[in-house]
Amino acid sequence: MTSKLLLLPGDGIGPEILAEAEKLLACLQADFGMGFECERGLIGGCAIDATGRPLPDETVSLARAADAVLLGAVGGPKWDQGPPALRPERGLLGIRKALGLYANLRPALLFPELASASTLKSEVVAGLDILIIRELTGGIYFGEPRGVDTLPDGSREGRNTMVYGEAEIERIGRTGFDIARRRGRRLCSVDKANVLETSQLWREVMTRLAAEYPDVELSHMYVDNAAMQLVRAPKQFDVVVTENLFGDILSDCAAMLTGSIGMLPSASLNETGFGLYEPVHGSAPDIAGQHKANPLATLLSVAMLLRYSLGQQDTADRVERAVGSVLRQGLRTRDIAVTGDTLVSTTMMGDAVVAALRADV
Ligand code: NAD
Numbered sequence: 001m002t003s004k005l006l007l008l009p010g011d012g013i014g015p016e017i018l019a020e021a022e023k024l025l026a027c028l029q030a031d032f033g034m035g036f037e038c039e040r041g042l043i044g045g046c047a048i049d050a051t052g053r054p055l056p057d058e059t060v061s062l063a064r065a066a067d068a069v070l071l072g073a074v075g076g077p078k079w080d081q082g083p084p085a086l087r088p089e090r091g092l093l094g095i096r097k098a099l100g101l102y103a104n105l106r107p108a109l110l111f112p113e114l115a116s117a118s119t120l121k122s123e124v125v126a127g128l129d130i131l132i133i134r135e136l137t138g139g140i141y142f143g144e145p146r147g148v149d150t151l152p153d154g155s156r157e158g159r160n161t162m163v164y165g166e167a168e169i170e171r172i173g174r175t176g177f178d179i180a181r182r183r184g185r186r187l188c189s190v191d192k193a194n195v196l197e198t199s200q201l202w203r204e205v206m207t208r209l210a211a212e213y214p215d216v217e218l219s220h221m222y223v224d225n226a227a228m229q230l231v232r233a234p235k236q237f238d239v240v241v242t243e244n245l246f247g248d249i250l251s252d253c254a255a256m257l258t259g260s261i262g263m264l265p266s267a268s269l270n271e272t273g274f275g276l277y278e279p280v281h282g283s284a285p286d287i288a289g290q291h292k293a294n295p296l297a298t299l300l301s302v303a304m305l306l307r308y309s310l311g312q313q314d315t316a317d318r319v320e321r322a323v324g325s326v327l328r329q330g331l332r333t334r335d336i337a338v339t340g341d342t343l344v345s346t347t348m349m350g351d352a353v354v355a356a357l358r359a360d361v
Contacts, residue, residue: 134247
């Protein structure tokens, strides 16, 4: 079967890291019997330069016709002074909205070889493998009414609304249970049900859903405790599911447990399982064009694409093993290097992962 992929390199280091992903895809085609038909599209600053808009209609059409999208990164100082609607980052928000990507998956995976890069003690984080699922299209970031009003006494008042419909909670809840089933079968639902009505409804819906997933162990945790537990004993978690604002904060906290932004992949999924996959980091304009970018977050995003959109669990595991193998060999891009490591360029790292994949047959 041939899968249609849309590649969106974007700006800064985006084209460099996507070039390494293309090498990996070529290897999966040549040596592992997979079929890919890849289109390329524009998003972000390069799209503004070429079309005047950060998300051309053609990119959305190409994405809709694809089975999955792989994105590099967008943005850079060249476009920072533009009006808000003409910022590269608008392209990112636009494509998430256009494709209905409501579930954001952020794994925090710490390869044992990089345990010393974390600010936490090695024994607390070595071998960490947790997944945070954040609801991405609802909650306080989108709720109405919102705004800043001037009151009769002349003072100002800011307002945002946290709102979740039952169906929205059920949709992300099912995603959590389904994904927990494919991992360690433990799902922790994070809320603030001791204070917030939206959270009380959230907890009620999650508890009801649990009856349909008897093979998954559901637990509930208040968000303040979850923040503490993430830094105290993060390995207690398998899959965490939570609403938009809590997930925004907790996923960044979990990301830092792993020590390097160059290692973190992500996925955003819609109801059909279609997904947009991208590294968590930005376009790193400070190192663009210098062959210093770490491509591993992007290659791990390809592994997520294989797992969540193409159902290729085994091949996804192999890609992750290949990344582990190059780290065991001591190869490091500058961002994850410590004294004594072998420093490699972006392309050397990509080549090494492909070689490790070929060796693991
Ligand atoms: P950034 O993630 O681009 O860079 C932060 C630091 O991490 C920099 O020192 C950079 O060199 C380093 N870094 C990032 N990725 C790396 C990699 N793969 N290998 C080695 N080092 C890496 O964040 P920033 O500097 O705040 O933002 C730069 C631009 O990226 C801005 O225009 C911002 O809006 C944009 N941005 C885009 C996305 C996205 O496309 N998803 C996300 C965040 C920021």
